[in-house]
Structures are given as structure tokens and as C-alpha cells.
Amino acid sequence: MKQILIIGAGRSSSSLITYILDQAEKLGWYVIVADSNLDLATEKIGNHPNGRPVWLDVTKNNDRKDLISRVDVVVSLLPAHLHLEVAHDCIKLKKHLITASYVSHELYRLGDEARDRELIFMGEMGLDPGIDHMSAMKTIDRIKREGGKIKSFKSYTGGLIAPESDDNPWSYKFTWNPRNVVLAGQGTAQYLENGKLKFIPYNRLFKESVPVNIPGVGEYEAYANRDSLLYSDIYGLEGIPNILRATIRAKGFCRAWDALIRIGLTDGSFPILDSGNITFHELMDAYTSPQIQGGSVKDRIAQMLGEDTDSDIMKKLEWLGLFRKKRINLPNATPALILENLLMSKWEMKKKDKDMILMYHVFEYEQDGQDKRLTATLVMKGEDAKNTAMAKLVGLPMGIFTKLVMQGKIQSKGVNIPVMPEVYDPVLKELAEYGVEFVEEETLI
Amino acid sequence: MKQILIIGAGRSSSSLITYILDQAEKLGWYVIVADSNLDLATEKIGNHPNGRPVWLDVTKNNDRKDLISRVDVVVSLLPAHLHLEVAHDCIKLKKHLITASYVSHELYRLGDEARDRELIFMGEMGLDPGIDHMSAMKTIDRIKREGGKIKSFKSYTGGLIAPESDDNPWSYKFTWNPRNVVLAGQGTAQYLENGKLKFIPYNRLFKESVPVNIPGVGEYEAYANRDSLLYSDIYGLEGIPNILRATIRAKGFCRAWDALIRIGLTDGSFPILDSGNITFHELMDAYTSPQIQGGSVKDRIAQMLGEDTDSDIMKKLEWLGLFRKKRINLPNATPALILENLLMSKWEMKKKDKDMILMYHVFEYEQDGQDKRLTATLVMKGEDAKNTAMAKLVGLPMGIFTKLVMQGKIQSKGVNIPVMPEVYDPVLKELAEYGVEFVEEETLI
Numbered sequence: 001m002k003q004i005l006i007i008g009a010g011r012s013s014s015s016l017i018t019y020i021l022d023q024a025e026k027l028g029w030y031v032i033v034a035d036s037n038l039d040l041a042t043e044k045i046g047n048h049p050n051g052r053p054v055w056l057d058v059t060k061n062n063d064r065k066d067l068i069s070r071v072d073v074v075v076s077l078l079p080a081h082l083h084l085e086v087a088h089d090c091i092k093l094k095k096h097l098i099t100a101s102y103v104s105h106e107l108y109r110l111g112d113e114a115r116d117r118e119l120i121f122m123g124e125m126g127l128d129p130g131i132d133h134m135s136a137m138k139t140i141d142r143i144k145r146e147g148g149k150i151k152s153f154k155s156y157t158g159g160l161i162a163p164e165s166d167d168n169p170w171s172y173k174f175t176w177n178p179r180n181v182v183l184a185g186q187g188t189a190q191y192l193e194n195g196k197l198k199f200i201p202y203n204r205l206f207k208e209s210v211p212v213n214i215p216g217v218g219e220y221e222a223y224a225n226r227d228s229l230l231y232s233d234i235y236g237l238e239g240i241p242n243i244l245r246a247t248i249r250a251k252g253f254c255r256a257w258d259a260l261i262r263i264g265l266t267d268g269s270f271p272i273l274d275s276g277n278i279t280f281h282e283l284m285d286a287y288t289s290p291q292i293q294g295g296s297v298k299d300r301i302a303q304m305l306g307e308d309t310d311s312d313i314m315k316k317l318e319w320l321g322l323f324r325k326k327r328i329n330l331p332n333a334t335p336a337l338i339l340e341n342l343l344m345s346k347w348e349m350k351k352k353d354k355d356m357i358l359m360y361h362v363f364e365y366e367q368d369g370q371d372k373r374l375t376a377t378l379v380m381k382g383e384d385a386k387n388t389a390m391a392k393l394v395g396l397p398m399g400i401f402t403k404l405v406m407q408g409k410i411q412s413k414g415v416n417i418p419v420m421p422e423v424y425d426p427v428l429k430e431l432a433e434y435g436v437e438f439v440e441e442e443t444l445i
Numbered sequence: 446m447k448q449i450l451i452i453g454a455g456r457s458s459s460s461l462i463t464y465i466l467d468q469a470e471k472l473g474w475y476v477i478v479a480d481s482n483l484d485l486a487t488e489k490i491g492n493h494p495n496g497r498p499v500w501l502d503v504t505k506n507n508d509r510k511d512l513i514s515r516v517d518v519v520v521s522l523l524p525a526h527l528h529l530e531v532a533h534d535c536i537k538l539k540k541h542l543i544t545a546s547y548v549s550h551e552l553y554r555l556g557d558e559a560r561d562r563e564l565i566f567m568g569e570m571g572l573d574p575g576i577d578h579m580s581a582m583k584t585i586d587r588i589k590r591e592g593g594k595i596k597s598f599k600s601y602t603g604g605l606i607a608p609e610s611d612d613n614p615w616s617y618k619f620t621w622n623p624r625n626v627v628l629a630g631q632g633t634a635q636y637l638e639n640g641k642l643k644f645i646p647y648n649r650l651f652k653e654s655v656p657v658n659i660p661g662v663g664e665y666e667a668y669a670n671r672d673s674l675l676y677s678d679i680y681g682l683e684g685i686p687n688i689l690r691a692t693i694r695a696k697g698f699c700r701a702w703d704a705l706i707r708i709g710l711t712d713g714s715f716p717i718l719d720s721g722n723i724t725f726h727e728l729m730d731a732y733t734s735p736q737i738q739g740g741s742v743k744d745r746i747a748q749m750l751g752e753d754t755d756s757d758i759m760k761k762l763e764w765l766g767l768f769r770k771k772r773i774n775l776p777n778a779t780p781a782l783i784l785e786n787l788l789m790s791k792w793e794m795k796k797k798d799k800d801m802i803l804m805y806h807v808f809e810y811e812q813d814g815q816d817k818r819l820t821a822t823l824v825m826k827g828e829d830a831k832n833t834a835m836a837k838l839v840g841l842p843m844g845i846f847t848k849l850v851m852q853g854k855i856q857s858k859g860v861n862i863p864v865m866p867e868v869y870d871p872v873l874k875e876l877a878e879y880g881v882e883f884v885e886e887e888t889l890i
Contacts, residue, residue: 197731201709264646
């Protein structure tokens with residue numbers, strides 16, 4: 001029996017594991033789900049005859065290699081920095097590897113070795129990155145085929161809370177890894193606008209968010225997502241004057257998040273020795289600028305941020321409980337970890353809450369002497385806090401691609417992201433069966 | 446013959462190597478100076494009979510261990526992140542280790558092993574950290590001995606350019622590792638003020654610099670240096686309501702540096718793919734906020750920073766050449782590396798330039814019912830661009846301490862910083878012979 005190893009059975013794994021077990025039953029595979037928490041893995045497998053949970057400490061090299069050696073394909077849901085060890089094992093043991101994470105420089109460097117051994121290492125095979133690449137490439141290839149010249153590509157994605165479940169002033173709840181949300185944007189975002197490079201450092205990223213009006217959906221805002229420039233060549237858009245990938249948030253979110261950055265709460269680089277003993281109120285007091293004297297802690301934070309004490313932003317901060325005399329109770333924690341823990345209690349989805357994925361591509365191109373704009377919009381809501389659209393849209397692409405690899409239908413070798421027709425055609429086709437469909441609209445401009 | 450290994454023969458090593466060679470001749474030791482650049486090591490040794498230059502790639506474990514195995518004491522001038530490997534070797538091979546770098550958590554964790562093997566690993570044995578610890582501790586111990594209760598300790602240090610050699614608008618030139626200057630302050634500074642914790646994140650650190658008026662020397666400004674809280678226990682000042690370590694700069698420096706931070710030029714975390722092809726002018730253009738339209742690049746940067754185009758800060762930026770249409774010529778460089786390279790050409794000391802070290806301690810304490818303030822000030826100028834006060838004040842403490850260890854005069858074991866009398870008494874005494882003397886002034890308050 002051919003075997004698949006899924007490493008990681010956490011919050012984002014259920015749709016993937018369900019899909020793979022279903023296929024395993026139909027197609028006669030065996031599935032091993034490994035996690036450092038055996039209960040999680042056991043729960044995900046249930047009593048499925050084609051699956052087995054395994055306890056794995058992924059830092060134990062021999063255990064990890066032993067598991068990998070027994071299977072045909074490895075799907076890694078580990079945090080991004082742990083993929084590399086797994087990838088080295090996969091090279092040595094000649095196994096294919098699939099992840100939803102951004103492909104690091106180190107992973108790209110394994111490309112030749114993977115190709116020599118006729119392996120495919122597929123990264124960025126989730127939602128964003130993942131479905132965004134595939135849906136964009138399908139349209140880009142079609143426009144080119146039809147003789148169009150693409151001048152601008154902007155792609156916006158957000159993992160949000162559905163309007164009917166939006167009951168907090170931030171209009172946000174966690175539907176994905178909280179740590180990644182807290183640290184999002186650190187570094188410098190890069191993109192192209194009118195043929196010019198644009199760089200936005202972290203200290204200006206959330207200040208300089210832009211409005212995004214998605215026809216038929218609503219008004220949102222977006223901040224630039226990492227290095228968009230990397231994709232102009234990968235997408236076959238060499239020399240394009242406008243390219244931007246961005247992250248969607250509810251209106252008002254970004255400037256309030258910028259307030260948390262300015263206060264200092266997103267720094268994950270140093271521990272606060274006293275954080276086991278102090279309150280949130282004392283933490284905020286410690287952050288107030290020494291130059292500002294008098295008034296309550298909240299007054300001084302407002303003054304430091306250049307806000308009125310009862311502004312929208314201050315109301316958002318207050319709603320988080322940042323000014324409460326409640327103990328933080330996390331010894332030796334970094335500010336980012338303190339913030340993450342606080343947000344996990346405030347931004348937790350209720351059982352019946354629905355999340356919502358928005359993806360919005362805007363292509364501008366010239367065809368037969370006419371300038372055209374094509375938009376492609378995906379809106380997908382989850383069922384509840386457990387069956388989220390996020391888990392589905394991250395898990396299904398990996399699951400479907402795993403099936404294609406198991407069936408020997410993928411010719412590409414080496415380290416890749418899903419931009420080739422042999423990948424995006426069958427994956428998008430099957431995703432449509434799960435309701436993942438873009439609404440396209442074309443206008444002359 | 447007893448032997449000493451000095452690893453690193455770069456810009457900061459000359460005073461140390463000269464001192465150690467002098468002592469070696471008197472006391473009958475042999476000195477090995479190892480560097481990946483053999484010329485540098487050879488030049489530093491000259492034709493001294495007690496020294497030998499050696500080529501060493503410090504990442505080659507066997508070569509490194511082989512060298513360390515032959516000596517009695519190792520002095521590491523490597524970049525801080527490379528000390529740990531050397532420290533592990535020193536544990537295995539039973540050798541003492543001396544560095545001028547901040548002691549990392551990882552290094553502190555070797556404390557028990559070092560103590561068990563009767564080794565001393567001495568870190569923070571340079572100027573700042575180093576002479577600051579020793580001079581502060583000497584005074585702290587004396588005040589306590591005389592029945593004083595210390596309520597406030599503030600310590601300011603700066604590696605500056607002497608007024609007679611100050612001929613640029615920043616009043617700054619490199620007298621020390623440029624990379625450390627460019628990345629200084631990233632993370633969050635922590636200190637205590639009136640019994641309250643104070644945290645300043647990087648995005649506010651240089652904005653919130655404070656004036657420091659050093660009697661008889663002049664008016665400067667200072668920004669908080671890393672985690673001052675760590676030192677209250679180490680200094681024996683448990684429960685002290687005020688403790689601050691800070692870095693001195695010329696007036697006006699910090700707000701101009703903050704402009705570089707806000708633009709985004711100090712980010713060392715991502716490479717600019719195009720940096721081999723673009724000019725500084727294009728780089729600045731890329732950094733201008735997309736929301737600001739019209740005007741020259743300089744106008745738009747000024748507007749983004751909230752500055753007049755001819756303000757002092759804008760003049761400082763212009764003087765650096767940031768708006769010139771000159772190619773950067775550093776492919777794939779991070780913004781921080783581009784800035785470092787630019788500053789190295791603008792902030793280079795001329796041959797006859799003198800640097801200047803300022804150290805200024807302010808102790809406030811109660812004694813016999815009276816509140817007193819004691820200040821201790823050190824001003825030391827270098828001779829020229831080669832024989833800097835910086836190299837002297839970083840190198841001599843390491844050199845003198847190395848001698849004490851070679852002579853068996855140090856009883857302390859384990860991982861330490863120089864806060865104990867058996868270290869600071871003889872080191873400060875010998876430093877005084879080299880002109881390193883603090884001027885003390887005491888007043889009632």
C-alpha cells in the first residue's frame with residue numbers, strides 16, 4: 001500500500017486530513033498523521049481504517065527519518081523554519097514534499113538536488129500563498145494566450161470574520177496562526193508602482209494601508225504583503241510596471257494595529273523579565289513616553305499616539321483590556337507573546353462564528369489596442385469555528401496536489417510553487433467542486 | 446612557555462595586541478594571533494619575537510580546536526555570535542576565555558560547566574560594556590561601605606569624534622564597528638525610572654533621546670542602551686528605583702538618525718534585489734510614501750518626515766548623498782548594508798582625526814540623612830585615526846585582565862562580567878597609568 005505522511009495535526013490540518021483519508025479509502029493508500037500531541041493526531045484520524053496517528057518529536061532526527069523512510073509523499077504542516085530539516089531528509093530518502101509555507105532561500109537551494117532525484121518539492125500550496133498563485137496564473141496565461149499585454153497585477157487576500165459574526169470593534173478574529181498575525185509585516189514590503197520600486201518598512205506599513213473597494217462585497221483596507229517583486233518573473237510578467245500582493249483587513253484595523261506597533265507590543269525579540277508579576281496597566285505605563293507627564297496611563301498613551309482619549313483607536317485598545325489592572329501572568333515573555341495571548345482571548349471565534357476568505361485580483365492589460373480591467377473575486381465563508389473556510393482553502397489545495405502526486409500525474413521536478421498548468425488546472429477544477437469559484441468581471445478602461 | 450591565543454586582528458585589536466606582546470616579552474609568554482586575513486595578523490605582530498600570526502577560518506572546527514588546544518588563555522575578538530563555538534571548545538579543552546562582548550543567555554548557561562572545570566569566562570571586558578561596569582562598581586561598593594544607600598544610577602557612554610576633528614553635520618565618525626552602529630537599538634530598551642519600568646521600542650528610541658549636560662565637557666544627547674534592568678542585581682543594587690545605561694551622541698544626531706529609521710534604511714532583514722542597478726536617488730524614491738504625490742524626491746521625503754526641505758535633518762540626509770543619482774553598486778544588499786557602506790565613506794576618520802570617549806556616571810544616594818549626587822566623568826581622546834581612544838579603552842581592559850589570569854591572580858570562576866574587586870581594582874589601577882582616570886564631583890541635593 002502506498003503511504004502518505006502528514007506532519008502536524010494542529011488547527012489548520014482538519015480539512016487536509018479529512019480529504020486525504022477520503023481519497024485513501026477510495027484509492028487504497030495508507031495515511032500516517034504525526035504530531036507531538038498524540039491526542040490531536042488520534043482525534044483527526046478517528047477510527048478510519050486507512051489512517052494511523054503517531055507521536056513525533058520532529059527535532060528527534062532518527063524518529064523523523066524513520067517515519068519519512070516508510071512513506072511515498074510527505075506533507076509538512078510544521079512552522080516554516082522546521083521544513084528545511086524535513087526537506088533534507090526527503091532528499092536523502094527520495095520522497096516528495098508538499099507544504100503551504102513560503103519557500104525560503106535555503107529550500108530553493110535544494111532545487112537541483114531534488115530535480116536530480118526526480119522529486120517534487122512543492123511549496124506555497126495553500127491559500128495565500130497557494131490559491132492566489134494558481135488563480136492568478138490561470139488568468140495570466142489565458143490573457144497572454146489571447147494576445148493581451150498585462151500592465152498591472154494586484155492581488156488582495158484576507159482571512160476575515162464574516163459580517164454576521166463580526167461583534168467586536170476590530171472586526172477581526174483569529175482564523176489562523178495567531179503568532180503569524182502578531183508578527184506580520186516585520187521587515188520591509190516591496191512592490192512596483194508605475195514602473196517604480198516601492199519599499200515600505202514595518203514602521204510605516206500599517207500607517208500607509210490603502211482602501212480596497214471590492215465590488216459587490218464591500219469596502220476594506222489592505223497593506224502590502226512581503227516582497228511582491230519576487231513574483232514578476234515567477235508569474236512570467238517580466239518588466240510589468242505594476243505588481244502588488246497585499247493583505248485585506250476591515251476598515252480601521254490597520255491604523256489601530258499601527259498603534260500597537262508604535263507602543264512597542266509587537267516586538268518578539270526580547271523578554272520582559274517582570275512579565276510574570278505586572279499587570280497590563282503597568283505594562284502600558286512602562287511604555288508611555290517618559291517625556292509625557294501627568295494624566296492617567298490611558299491619557300498618556302493617547303497623547304503619545306496623537307489620539308483623543310475617546311478616539312476609535314483608543315476604544316479598540318481599551319476593548320482589548322490593555323489598561324486593566326489584571327496580571328499578565330506570563331513570566332519572561334516577549335511583548336509579542338503577551339499581545340498574542342491577550343488577543344487569543346479577545347479574538348477567539350465563538351463556536352457558531354463563521355470566518356470569511358476574500359481574494360480579489362485586479363489585472364489591467366492591453367488587447368487589440370484597448371485597455372481593459374479584469375477583476376476576479378472569491379468570497380468564501382466557513383461553516384463554524386471548527387470548519388473554517390481558512391482550514392478548507394489551505395488544506396484542500398495541498399490535499400488535491402498530494403493526490404495528483406500519488407497518482408503520478410505531475411511531471412514537474414525540483415523546488416516549485418504552483419504556477420504551472422499541470423498543477424493549477426486540475427487543482428482549481430477540483431476546488432470548484434468544493435465551491436471555490438472566482439467571479440470575473442471585465443471592463444474597458 | 447605559556448601561550449595566549451588572540452582570535453581576530455581587525456580594527457579593534459591593535460592596542461590589545463601591542464599590550465599583550467609587551468607583557469609577553471617581560472613575562473615570558475608566547476602569543477598567537479589568528480585571523481582569516483593573514484596580512485592583518487602579520488602586520489599586528491610585526492617581527493616581535495614572542496608572537497606568531499596564524500591563518501584561521503574560525504568556522505573550521507578542527508583548525509579552531511587545534512589552535513585552542515595549544516594555549517592557556519583565549520581572547521576572542523570575533524563578532525558576538527561566534528563566541529559560543531569558541532566557548533564550547535574552551536570548556537572541552539579546559540581553557541580560560543576573555544571577550545569584550547555582551548554575555549548572551551547561551552553563554553551564561555555554560556557557567557556551571559566552566560566553574561566545575563575551574564575556568565573563568567570573562568565577558569563585557571572592554572569599554573562599554575567593560576570600563577563602565579568596573580568604574581561603576583568601584584564607586585557603588587565604596588558608597589555602600591561608607592553607609593550610603595543608592596537610589597539612582599545612570600551611566601552614559603559615547604564613542605565620539607573629538608571637537609577639533611568634528612567637520613561634518615552629524616558630528617559623528619566611525620571609531621567602531623559600523624555594522625553595530627547601523628543596527629544599534631533594534632529591539633526594546635528597558636530601564637527603571639522612579640520605581641517604574643520603562644520600555645522604549647526601536648521605533649521611538651531615537652525620537653525620545655534626552656539631553657545630557659556633562660559639566661565641564663558640554664551638551665550632548667543620549668538614548669537608552671539595551672536592557673539596563675539586567676544590571677540592578679549584578680551591581681548589587683536590588684530594589685533600586687532608578688537605573689539607566691545610555692549611549693551618548695552629539696546634539697541633533699538622534700532625531701536625524703530616527704529619520705533614517707523611519708525611511709526604512711536600518712532594516713537588515715531583507716535584500717533589495719535591484720540594489721546592484723539603482724541609484725541612491727531611486728532608492729529614496731522607492732521609499733517615499735505612495736500617498737505623497739508631486740515634488741522632487743527630496744521634497745517628498747521631507748513631507749513624509751514632517752520636515753521642511755531645508756531643515757537640519759534634511760541637510761544631514763542630503764550631506765550623506767542620499768539624493769544623488771549615483772549608483773549604489775551593491776547587488777542583493779539589505780538597506781542596512783547599503784546605509785553602512787554609504788556611511789563608511791562619509792563618516793571615515795581622516796588620518797589625523799582624533800576620536801573621543803566620554804563616560805559619565807551619575808549616582809544619587811542617601812547618607813547620614815543627606816541626599817547626595819556624585820558624578821564621575823571620563824574624557825579621553827585618541828592620537829589619530831589609527832591609535833584611537835576606542836581601540837585603547839576596549840583593548841587595554843582585556844589585555845590587563847589576560848595578564849592577571851596568566852599570572853594566576855584571579856580566583857573567580859564561571860561565566861562573569863567584571864564587577865568584583867579582585868578584577869576592577871587591579872584593572873582600573875593599571876588603566877590609570879594609561880591616563881584612564883575619572884573626575885569625581887560630589888554635591889548635596
